[in-house]
Amino acid sequence: MIHRLLITFLYGTLAGGVLPASAGEGEWSGYVSSEYRAFLYKPVDRRQHGNNLSLAAQPEYYREWGGGRQSFTFVPFLRWDQNDSERSHTDIRELTWLKAADDWELRAGIRKLFWGVTESQHLVDIINQTDLVEAPDGEEKFGQPMLNLALIRDWGTLDLFILPYFRERSFPGVDGRLRFTLPIDTNNARYESSRKERNIDYAVRWESAIGEWDMGLSYFNGTSREPRFEIRPDGQALLPVYDLIEQWGLDLQATSGDWLWKAEIIGRSGQLESYIALTAGFEYTFVGIMEGAADLGMLSEVLYDERGDNALTPFADDIMLGARLTLNDEQSSELLFGIITDIDDSSQLLTLESSRRLGNAWKITLEARAFLDIPDNDLLAGIRDDDYLQLELARYF
């Protein structure tokens, strides 16, 4: 915590130092939200909570100067959770200074970014740590301290990253739902690097778009964002173990008519045995269905991990089927439904996400997840009774 505050202070000073007096007016935006989760069944572990209320806020400060070629962004995040103390947390999602020239961009500070193209999982996306208590699908990320130089050329963009500080993954606490059968002891994480979270990681990425093709090739060397686990000596909890890894990644998308063809492939070494993993599939969109404005997209992806049952992910040999309905109305109403099925044991993960705007400043989101036929020895066994319905109401300003 102290370290985090120190980093915050350092970046704050840095940002303060580069902000010229002539900088234009800064502006605040952001949201506050309240979320209610209703669980359909009693928890696997009696210590775990039932229905749950949670509140969150994410203000954003932005100021630019030099015709938008320099900017400063500050995005803190706060969550309060009724039952799970691990889920009540704060973070600095962004605290960045940006300088953009004609053929390069330099960014210093804490940032979030995304790499990849697929929908069911994000193999290539490795820079930011997952804030798992925020969303069980792993889509929410912690801010990552970095120095990033992007070289912009006719042959594409080459991004160079120095990542001086590692963020640990968050996990639901003993009281929390949607966790492993044994809780995770996040206070005693193990590191391969003797410098622990101060190991200096680095990464390189090239990306380009040529005709119908969008592609990216990336390399990462440093502490794995994804931990493996060891059982604590007392047998009452799991300890996250963060190995030093090397990871190559390739992401590709071909956009051809109503078809989007997508693939992400990674090769990782340093975390037990080396392996490759793959997500590949398509999205086909029926434009203007029923002679109206709505679009219906059909998605399918295969999820493969060479390690099979030894994989750290539950998606080693799975297939995802999904549908995305976009009404294209004033309220931006959307609905996404997906089923991920394990080909080997037929366990299923069902997801429904639906949202629409209310008026000009409110947004309501309905989310439901169900876990079907999860075997007792599966990585997801701890969440087999955690099917839930969630309603979130957010006010944007």
Added chain:
Amino acid sequence: MRKTKTGKLSAVNISLPGLRAACLLFALLPMVAQAETPQQKGLAIALEADRRDTGWQNQTASLKMVLRNRHGQESVRQIRNKALEVDGDGDKSLNIFDSPRDIKGTAFLSYTHALKPDEQWLYLPALKRVKRISSNNKSGPFMGSEFAYEDFTSQEVKKYRYQYIRDETLDGRDTFVIERYPVYKYSGYTRLLTWLDKEMYQPLKVEFYDRKKSLLKTLTLSDYQQYLGQYWRPRQMHMVNHQTKKSTDLYWTDYHLKTALNRRDFDRNSLKRAR
């Protein structure tokens, strides 16, 4: 088209020999040029409109979009628009949303092409994700408005076939009435009946006919202002959908042409830092 011209000329040649024929030929030339077909005249008007609106290099503008449903309820979107003129190809454009607040920072980058499919990317700020999207969705509504994506992207001459219909006075202004027929696939329209102001060579009114050839929408453009002594830009656009009874008004302000923008402000990197 060319066959018609040659045919007329050779008919003249056959009937009158020698120098006299040549003189007559020259005398006739302007008349021949005027005796163009309605298609030729329509195309000539479109080319002239394009010629007059060439050379602005790049442009920034603010755009307020007011959506009204059939009950008159309003919702507002605030957009910043940037455009880059591209020699020999369609223009590039970047639209950044300031409101509604839940989509603030969402940015839409589009590379228009005359005959190839357009290239389009969407930036989703909450996920920090740049998504390449299918450009077939030309007829789909732009942000829930009565404007389709194809109404928003640049109107390249080669995207249509043309026909001159008549001259007409519209609200006291002399106009050419021409019809445009989309030649690109996936257009939601079969024809666009266009009233083009004879002085500005800019549209004052457009009627859009859908795939079933019935009247779908009417666009009225008004409050034109001239920039840099050459380029006319409308400050108001009013689109009515006759089938749904919904309408969308666009209010353009802060037009700036020939600014310091360059192609770097229209690449995928610029999407990520668009605000």
